[in-house]
Amino acid sequence: MTNNEDLELLDLVAPDFIKTVEKRFMILQSISLMEPVGRRTLADGLDVTERSLRTETDMLRKQGLITSSKSGMSLTRNGGHVTDQLGKMLADYQGTALLEKQLSQKLGIARCIVLPGNADKQPRVVDSFGRRLNQLLGSILPTGETLISVTGGRTLAKVARNLSPDLSKNRRLIFLPARGGVGESVVIQANSVCAEMAEKTQGQYRAMYLPEDISEKSFESLQKEASIKSVLDLIYRSDVVIHSIGSASIMADRRNLSRGEKQMVAEGEAVAEAFGDFFDQSGRLVYKVPRIGLHVRDLDRIKYVIAIAGGSEKASAIQSYMKNAPSHTILITDEGASKLILRDNP
Structure with missing residues (x-):
């Protein structure tokens, strides 16, 4: 199977999983383009509530993919690598x-x-x-x-x-x-x-x-x-x-x-x-x-x-x-x- 076929199969049996991956990828991608960025600005850019965004960014921080400072959120080195790899993986699937x-x-x-x-x-x-x-x-x-x-x-x-x-x-x-x-x-x-x-x-x-x-x-x-x-x-x-x-x-x-x-x-x-x-x-x-x-x-x-x-x-x-x-x-x-x-x- 190709990566695209693998993702389509996962979407068939666990659509929420793919949606979660796409959602977190969008967050990581937006941070990479706007860093350092505050939660309110990021939420506005993604058109989501600050509360829902906080849940996701807390998880990404625990995974070591983002860091927070007074200036805002930024990707860690590993976060940048993961974002690049996810982008390649999702490219065909997302069209x-x-x-x-x-x-x-x-x-x-x-x-x-x-x-x-x-x-x-x-x-x-x-x-x-x-x-x-x-x-x-x-x-x-x-x-x-x-x-x-x-x-x-x-x-x-x-x-x-x-x-x-x-x-x-x-x-x-x-x-x-x-x-x-x-x-x-x-x-x-x-x-x-x-x-x-x-x-x-x-x-x-x-x-x-x-x-x-x-x-x-x-x-x-x-x-x-x-x-x-x-x-x-x-x-x-x-x-x-x-x-x-x-x-x-x-x-x-x-x-x-x-x-x-x-x-x-x-x-x-x-x-x-x-x-x-x-x-x-x-x-x-x-x-x-x-x-x-x-x-x-x-x-x-x-x-x-x-x-x-x-x-x-x-x-x-x-x-x-x-x-x-x-x-x-x-x-x-x-x-x-x-x-x-x-x-x-x-």
Whole structure:
């Protein structure tokens, strides 16, 4: 029997047992995403009473899976391990595999990885994106040298902090900025995200100190400089691209668009942005920021393309961008975005 068949058999003869396992898993999972978290906040998030939650958390504490302090409840090391293992065991039974398949078919891409939670309400969901990316890269990257281009942004800045040195075992990883800066905070620019990923994985990185919206005329002269040309050559030879998907209105501000440009984005009803391109809900390009580095059209020739975006507020942006994404794209997202996409597009 498979694990899934075992669980179905247990559910048949002892349905209360499975329900109890699922309930306690949800508690552990929520604590992992919100820790340290108080009982009232946790009860509100799970939509249960504090009294019923106290009974369960007392049991989990006695089992050594959680600890309590003045700051709230947190998982113990063993609690974190148990939560990870239960998540894998329950994935098929709870329909996660089916959800991922339905979402990839709906978006027309190779694969979707759906993680529990909603990044809009549980910020630590983004940390789980990073850990899952780490697992994914570990399973697909060959030995030897790999060139990895990365965009900037708050999501990838947080994702970067969750990569590990294990990725560099028998590999030479070189992280590259997929684009120049966009006038945003230094810590979330592509150069900074690359540096963080290289540090966490004990890899290497190359920076490109070049504004992405530089004029064509200026670029023609700058690209002849050895330091810039060498990085651009590597970027265009990337084996992997890791990028986020932005909401159009937010990205229009971050890219410091002029009033006229913002008006074009608004009048075009843009909902998504990636690589400097703004798309409306149908996937139509409504505005393009002149830029240096990778374009959406370049992704077709890159072996591995990994998009990372989550939260229910990103659902429209994900749907819009995926109409332009290469078919071999892998999306790492969460239940908050995926369920809304499938609900709006049954």
